[in-house]
Amino acid sequence: MSTKVRALPLQQLRERTSEKWREYPADVLPLFVAETDFPLAPAITRALSRAVETGDTGYVASRTPLAAAYAEFATRRFGWSPDPARMRSTADVSMGIVEILRRVTTPGDRVIVMPPVYPPFYDLVEEAGAVVERVPLRDTGTAWEIDLDGIRSALEEGARAILLCSPHNPTGTVHSVASLTALAELAAAHGATVVSDEIHAPLAQPDAGFTPFLAISDAAREFGYAVVSASKAFNLAGLKCALIVTASDGPTRVVRSLPIEVEWRTGQFGLLAAVAAFSEESDGWLDGLLDTLDENRRLLATLLAEHLSGARYRMPDAGYLAWIDLTELGWGDNPARRILREAKVALHYGLAFGAEGAGHARLNFGTSPEILTEAVTRIAALRDV
Template sequence: MTRISAEPLAALRSRTSYKWQTYPADVLPLFVAEMDYPLAEPVQQAVISRVLASDTGYVAGPGPVAEAFAGFASRTWNWAVAAEDVGCTTDVSVAIVESLRQVVPVDGSVVITPPVYPPFFELPVEADASVVEVPLLAADEGWALDLAGIERAFIRGADALLLCNPHNPLGLCHSAETLRALADLSVKYGVAVISDEIHAPLAYSPGSFTPYLSVSENARDYGITVTAASKAWNIAGTKCAVMVAQSSRTRLQLASMPEEVQARTSILGLHASVAAYNDGGPWLSGVMESLAANRELLGNLLAEHLPGVGYLRPAAGYLAWLDFGPAGWGDAPAALALDQARVALEPGVRFGRQGAGFARLNFACSPEVLTEAVRRLAAVTPPAR
């Protein structure tokens, strides 16, 4: 296995993506979920070959990406997916909105579990639904879904739950037992579950991630999975996501989506995703080796330079949910980090009220950049209490 190294800062600053165009050159951007590694060669070649063939028209359906995802799911999670149960669209956010439009009536309600990926507060509203918050339960050993709170929301009439698995910003992989209990509640109360599994290929331990639809017939009866190769292979800009339905109910819901939902998929993104799922395994293994090293490095750096900052190593992904509260940084530590340290972190309050005092740090960078970022943060003067 060859470890994949991050590109030099000079090369990264020539990128035109959001991560590298938002802040001045003196800021280390560790906020948005983009990685600093070069693309996997199979992905590069897939896009280049389509451009050289002038093959840049409209997609003809999920076709090869459905087969590729089904194969990847089988190899990676032992999850049996039929290609005909896979649809495609432009990205996971669109997949969520269009799925919610199928399962939630106008003026219905959707449960979310903050602290959670900020668009989760907005996507149900885009689907003409309201948001019901059932925060995660926090404990010293980690976080968990509040199943009792979720059941109360279902009893009060919620129409759907938007699940984040693995959970962003925590890197939490919900256990199979928890997912089965959620699926049982889903069927008991007739509530749909839309499971966003975009970070799933980035789990650190084999078997730590469980696909929601794999846990039971109940999960498949009311559940739809939405995911993409975009986070694991750093191809968000190529625009291709997949949706998986494995029951007669949910297959009909996918089939009932407007034709335009599928047509929005980028043909370049489709072929990039096919290459990632089929041939991107060695590259991903090399990236995971680098991420695992950085995950440990971050813990060591914080222990040395910022011992008051709380950090639970994520089970998946390259995002660290840091608790600056015990260090006295106040409710908005990301603002202090940017102003005093010139380090851009994602503000915790964007993930819900529970994020006050927290910030999210992206460690998919070089060890040198990560080390410099923590050293800069250690020099910040917290506000007077």
């Protein structure tokens, strides 16, 4: 049984010392970075409290319950049962992506990304020694879709890997099974690798139809990797824990060949928190969070329609990030700069996600209705200036 998860009061949030609450002065409402304003799931609080009480702050063990906990979570939430023996942990999703790309590409190989997309993707490809190949999502006017023809062309011209964001950040798109199936077939036909960042998967709304990439088809399992974490859904980014997941022998051999240091970079508190997050005990909390985020995404649509006509926004299928097109307001290619300077609301700069982000901003609605309302009211007041 779920109960809606409510955000903490603003005064209490300002006691936090994380990036969201320390980057800007106290007169700024921070809706930029992907941290949420909710209390931790009770099972996580208990797990971390026990660790502090017993001094359980040493090295991560060589045998942990993390992979089994995630497999059970995936079975309950996605109807997919990955094999715990085919997983390894690491510090975070970004590190997992880089370590995979280092082993499936050679220096100078091209890796496809689909902008507008999570800004670190560009840096992660370069960190792995590869080169970014941009194949933007297609905007159909009502949705964003993978440009399969563009992917095909890039692969035919020699691209060796595809970096997939599923669900997609910043648009919140849950890619269709048909699109993912076709993507896997294209990768298989060209001997390319798909690395699927599924950090937002636990936050897919129940009606969105999210399917893990490795559950799509034999081709996806043969040529795919997934990197997953509890960090976005349960607000655990600072604790450092993610899982690299495989589903067939080839990718599993690659992951098992990674240096042990990759696994030892997993944070002990991150692992303990993730096990608690993935436990059945936390399902009710997660369901309550999804209910709250559903209310917030709808509230945002109402607020924008009432106070900021001209802003274009599609409710995301997953997550707590809103991709808002502010082009019609005439605030330039980077409207978040003016919004920060004059409205004292911090949004993520659209251009950071790629050239397709010109005129856009990303807003984090993982907060209270009061903060969300105040933020939109402040932004809307700029129209009268």
